[in-house]
Amino acid sequence: MSTMETRPRLPAAERRESILAAASVVFGERGYAGATTDQIATAAGISQAYVVRTFGSKEALFVEVARRAVGRIEAAFRAAIADDDGRPVARRLGQAYIELVADRGILLSLLHIFSLGSDPAIGPVGRDGFLTIYRLVRDEAGLSPEDASHFLAEGMLINTVLALQLHGSDDPDAVELVTQVCGGDLGHFRTLAGG
Amino acid sequence: MSTMETRPRLPAAERRESILAAASVVFGERGYAGATTDQIATAAGISQAYVVRTFGSKEALFVEVARRAVGRIEAAFRAAIADDDGRPVARRLGQAYIELVADRGILLSLLHIFSLGSDPAIGPVGRDGFLTIYRLVRDEAGLSPEDASHFLAEGMLINTVLALQLHGSDDPDAVELVTQVCGGDLGHFRTLAGG
């Protein structure tokens, strides 16, 4: 369950990373307001006081988690663009995205960033990140504005299906919808997402 | 700012409605965990104790708000299907949806329902609601599974754009993206959503 259980002392840089990994999971499960610094500390195997002191505040920690999540999407998309295996680029991007948000911590971090769009500290991070991704699929992957928009739309539906855990439902309509969403490869989708 | 400011005593049924209206706004602004029963009470013009006693708990109140939000989508979609003005049904549904989620309370209630997909009390409400909407656009509006899926995807992108408040941004790429999302009628979109 916990991300780190090693006991020995760690250099500050590594400790930061382990806290960020734990925070991504806990923020994902409970949301920004719902998560506590103590839950994050327990998941990271350290004291609550150390979590707060390392990042200054709970809000600063969440902003850093949000930036990391956007950064991982960027990196995955650039890799998918560079690794041309003959399939259309949108297809490669889609698969890269699904593999990424199969990590529930990242998925739910994204959703929480969206719903905090009017927060003065987190809103700008979300807007900049989303536009960065839009520019990336338009300019670097070469999609038209219309195709880029459709691609993002499919991604947002994937978010919703995974968040609601509609994969894993055996309702026939759910199966039909999820099959549409994952482009037909339901088995692979469920394996990735743990449905 | 507040939804109700009338002072006189109200029968329980009407008071329930006014609390639900206030709760939709406050839950939307702060999220489930972030909203307090006292903020809801203030918005409804009554005491915090009465809010809790009327619904039993904060969670029960949120579940009711969530059910109402799904119900409003259902109702709006049925109306859009029935009111055939010659435009394609998907177009009518899209406009009805935008008019609905221009209400930030409803929009953010939906997003919070999604991110609470693994909550034992709220998750089932979200799954049932989403599948109900899927069946509605497929069976009653007559869209193919593929078209229905695309329609829902566009809706989820609309959610994200509105939540992040990308309408209202003057970044040229944001304008381009939002124009795609709203089907070209940027002015009308911004008027509705207050960007």
Added chain:
DNA sequence: TGTACAAGTAATCAACCGATTACAACCTGA
């Protein structure tokens, strides 16, 4: 009229949370 129930609140409680402080343990190098 008066009483019984419905509408509504003030006051309070136990639990929780983020942050601060003060301190302990460990490591490095001069």
Added chain:
DNA sequence: TCAGGTTGTAATCGGTTGATTACTTGTACA
């Protein structure tokens, strides 16, 4: 070796929150 910086924690504090209790006020109707 011992001084100083780094890693880490225990204890605690002020503020907040959802919920409970005991109470007041209004009103329908027999």
